[in-house]
Amino acid sequence: MTNDSAMDRLRSASSRVLIAAAAFLTLAVLAGFGLFAPASTPGQIFWVLASKSTLSSTLRLSVPIVLAALGGIFAEKSGIINIGLEGLLIISAFAAIFGADATGSLWLGFLIGIVASTLLAGVFAVVCIEFRADQIIAGLAVWLIALGLAPFASQVFYGGPNTSSVGTFDTITVPTLAEIPFFGALFDASPAVYIMFLAVAASWYVLNRTTFGRWVRAAGENPKALDTAGVDVSRVRYAAVLLSGVFSGMGGAALAINIGQFTGNGPTMVNGKGFIAIVAYLFGNYNPVGALLSTTLFAGLDAVQLRLQTADVIAVPDSLVQTIPFVAVIVVLALVGKTRLPEAAGDHYESGEE
Incomplete structure (x- = not known):
C-alpha cells in the first residue's frame, strides 16, 4: 500500500x-x-x-436504501461499478405492484419485483462484462430506461403514471416488547424491516466468512490472481451483479408494497434512494453493517423532517425542512472525501490477460 x-x-x-x-x-x-x-x-x-414513531419511520425508510446498498457493495467489490441501483429500485417497485395486482398475492408480487430487477441487472452485467461497455454510462442507461419504462407501463396498464392500490404487508408485532418506549418500534414493524436486518447479516457473513466472498473481493482487487488460482473472474462478477439485482429488487418491491402503490410522477416514488444507497455504502466503507448505520443516519433525518413538518416545532418553511436529508448527504460526501475503491473497480478483465 x-x-x-x-x-x-x-x-x-x-x-x-x-x-x-x-x-x-x-x-x-x-x-x-x-x-x-x-x-x-x-x-x-x-x-x-426520541419518539417511537420516528424510529419506526426510520426503519421503514431505510429498507430500500439498505438493500440497494448491499447490492452495490457486492457489485463494486467484484469490480463492477453499478450506479444503476436507482433504476433497479424503480423497475422492481412497479413490477411488484403489477405482480401483486395480477396474482392477488403480495408475496408473489414481491418475488416478481425481485425477478424484474435481477433480469435488468443481468442485462447490465452482459453489457459491461461481455461487451466491455463503460460501466458508468451503462449504469446511467439502466436508470434512464427504468425511469421511462415503469411510468410508461403504468400508463399502459393503469391509464396513468400511478397504479391502483394493492394493499400492504401486515405488521409483525411482538407482544409486550412492542410497548417499550422508542425501541419498541423494532418489535412492531413490517416484514420488510426484518428482511433488511437478515440481509445485512447474511451479506456480512458471505463477504467475510465464505469462499465466494473471498472470490468477490479478489475479483475487485486482483482479478489476475483470482484467474491464476483457477477461478473464472467473469462468472464471479456476473454472480455479484445479479446479487445486486436481487437485493435492489427486494428493496424496490418492499418500498412499493409498504406503500401499496407505485407512483411514477417525476422521479417516481423511489426519488433518489438508489443514489443515496451509493453514498451509504461508500460512507460505510463497503461494509454491510456500515451501510446499515449510515443509512440509518440519512433515513433518520428524513423521518425527522417528516415529523417536523407535521409537529410545527420550528418556524421554517416546509420546502426548506425537506432538504435536510439531502443536505446531510452533501455534507457527508464533503467531509468523508475520497473513499478507496477496489483496485480493479471499473476495469474490464478477460481470462488470460496480462
Whole structure:
C-alpha cells in the first residue's frame, strides 16, 4: 500500500469519527434540553427524535436504501461499478405492484419485483462484462430506461403514471416488547424491516466468512490472481451483479408494497434512494453493517423532517425542512472525501490477460 493510499484511508477514517462525534454531541445537547427544558425548541426536537414513531419511520425508510446498498457493495467489490441501483429500485417497485395486482398475492408480487430487477441487472452485467461497455454510462442507461419504462407501463396498464392500490404487508408485532418506549418500534414493524436486518447479516457473513466472498473481493482487487488460482473472474462478477439485482429488487418491491402503490410522477416514488444507497455504502466503507448505520443516519433525518413538518416545532418553511436529508448527504460526501475503491473497480478483465 502506498503512503498516499494510507493517508487517504486515515483521513477518511478520521472524517467518519468526526461526523460520529459531532452527531453524538448534538444529540447529547438536545437530550439536555429535552430533559431540563422540554418546552423549548431544542427540547421539542429531541422528543421528536426520541419518539417511537420516528424510529419506526426510520426503519421503514431505510429498507430500500439498505438493500440497494448491499447490492452495490457486492457489485463494486467484484469490480463492477453499478450506479444503476436507482433504476433497479424503480423497475422492481412497479413490477411488484403489477405482480401483486395480477396474482392477488403480495408475496408473489414481491418475488416478481425481485425477478424484474435481477433480469435488468443481468442485462447490465452482459453489457459491461461481455461487451466491455463503460460501466458508468451503462449504469446511467439502466436508470434512464427504468425511469421511462415503469411510468410508461403504468400508463399502459393503469391509464396513468400511478397504479391502483394493492394493499400492504401486515405488521409483525411482538407482544409486550412492542410497548417499550422508542425501541419498541423494532418489535412492531413490517416484514420488510426484518428482511433488511437478515440481509445485512447474511451479506456480512458471505463477504467475510465464505469462499465466494473471498472470490468477490479478489475479483475487485486482483482479478489476475483470482484467474491464476483457477477461478473464472467473469462468472464471479456476473454472480455479484445479479446479487445486486436481487437485493435492489427486494428493496424496490418492499418500498412499493409498504406503500401499496407505485407512483411514477417525476422521479417516481423511489426519488433518489438508489443514489443515496451509493453514498451509504461508500460512507460505510463497503461494509454491510456500515451501510446499515449510515443509512440509518440519512433515513433518520428524513423521518425527522417528516415529523417536523407535521409537529410545527420550528418556524421554517416546509420546502426548506425537506432538504435536510439531502443536505446531510452533501455534507457527508464533503467531509468523508475520497473513499478507496477496489483496485480493479471499473476495469474490464478477460481470462488470460496480462
